[in-house]
Every structure is written in C-alpha cells, then in structure tokens.
Amino acid sequence: MIEDASDDLHTGASEDGMADVVMAPQQTAIAERLRKAGLRPTRQRMALGTLLFAGEDRHVSAEMLHAEALAIGEQVSLATVYNTLHQFTGAGLLRELAIDGGKAYFDTNTSNHNHFFIEADGELMDIPGDTIRVDGLPEPPDGMKVSHIDVVVRLVPKT
Secondary structure, eight states: OOOOGGGBOOOOBOTTSOBSOOOOHHHHHHHHHHHHTTOOOBHHHHHHHHHHHSSSOOEEOHHHHHHHHHHTTOOOOHHHHHHHHHHHHHTTSOEEEEETTTEEEEESOOSSOOEEEETTTTEEEEOOTTOOOOOOOOOOOTTOOOOOOOOEEEEOOOO
C-alpha cells in the first residue's frame, strides 16, 4: 500500500526555534504506540487511534468509529476506517470479533478474554476474568496448537 508521506505527523523547528507542531502527551503516546507496532502515525491513523486508545478499553464497529470521527470533524471515509482497523488488527493493536456472520467488532483489549453480546443493542461487554472454563476440546491437527478460544455469550431480556 502506498501512503502519502505528507500525511505524516512530525515536529520541526521554525525560524524562532520553536516546534511547529506540539503534540499533547496523549498524542505522543499514541504516535509511539503506532510506531512500535510498525505503523506510521499518519493524520488519519492518529485521529482514529485517539478515538480508540485514549480512554478505557472498548468495542467498536467500523460504522461506530466512522460516526465518531465525523462527529469530531475528521473527514475520513468508511473504507479508510475499515482499512485502518484491519491495519491496527494486523499490527496487534486490536482484536477482531466476528458477530452475527458479517458484523465485525474491534476490541482494544487484545488479551485472551471472552464476551457477553446483548443481541437487542448489538453491544459487546467483556466477561470478567477467567470465569469461563471450556472442557472437552478436540485435539488440534498435527503441528497445530490452540492459541485461544473465543466465547461469546449471547444475552436477551428475560421474559
């Protein structure tokens, strides 16, 4: 993929010796997180990274993140949001969860954990700790091992 180098974030000294761009500590941390994952901190990656990583762990769909980006004035296409989410996932910054066939959610908590899915709201919630035990797993094929097990417990209102 060819990227526009003019979209890189950088700091440089102006004639008076002051930095042209000063990033807040949170922005600096996100830029460093992207670099450590092997990604350049472009303007759009930084904007989406800030929405994803600036607070608590969260679960988002591409459509949710796209709406959030537009709400803060970041002009980004839905295709760019999808591409960025997949780049972040490939770099180990996000975990992708496929729910209801084609619906994908992206989790900022990349640890091995499980989820509740509230069907009526389309909302994912982390299941606390190691509260799920899976027994009777089949033996994996030769040369393979289980890396983790994704459990999604679907919830509906009591009737």
